[in-house]
Amino acid sequence: MAKSKYFTHVEPKLTLVEGWARDGLTDEQIAKNLGISTKTFYEYKKNYLQFLQALKKGKEVVDYEVENALLKRALGYEYDEITYENGKEVKRVTKQVAPDTTAQIFWLKNRRPDKWRDKQVIESNNTVEVKNPLEGLSTEELKKLIRDG
Numbered sequence: 381m382a383k384s385k386y387f388t389h390v391e392p393k394l395t396l397v398e399g400w401a402r403d404g405l406t407d408e409q410i411a412k413n414l415g416i417s418t419k420t421f422y423e424y425k426k427n428y429l430q431f432l433q434a435l436k437k438g439k440e441v442v443d444y445e446v447e448n449a450l451l452k453r454a455l456g457y458e459y460d461e462i463t464y465e466n467g468k469e470v471k472r473v474t475k476q477v478a479p480d481t482t483a484q485i486f487w488l489k490n491r492r493p494d495k496w497r498d499k500q501v502i503e504s505n506n507t508v509e510v511k512n513p514l515e516g517l518s519t520e521e522l523k524k525l526i527r528d529g
Contacts, residue, residue: 386424386431389414394434401438410435454483 390397393414400410411421424431456479463471488496517525 385416385420386428389416390424390428390431394430397431398434398438401435402441403438404442407435450483450487453477453480454487455479 397410397414400413405413407421408418411418414421416424425435426432456477458474458476461473461475462469463473485496489498
């Protein structure tokens, strides 16, 4: 049985692991950076709490940043555009970015699926009976109705 590389290849690099996760690297990329297989990477996640926590902590930071950016884009925002000449500010203009409906839809479908998912399930105890007024008429009777229209 091979000796675990965790204590030599991973544990000393937990701060790096957290940083790589924060930078958006995939699990496979982090495993490659550590010099371990993806299978070993997942075994370490399962068996070493410190490793799992470093990954979660790194990913959590960037997840919050993306959430905030999506919300900002969904609601719209203002920013100052500054023009410089010779290192001095010469003009400052406040610009507006309109709310983005695609970001709003994405946000609502994921945050409020009960109201905003594409397919809604509506539960009701009431039944609606639809009766066809032409039910029971013969072909000849239907043709007569069409002619007399």
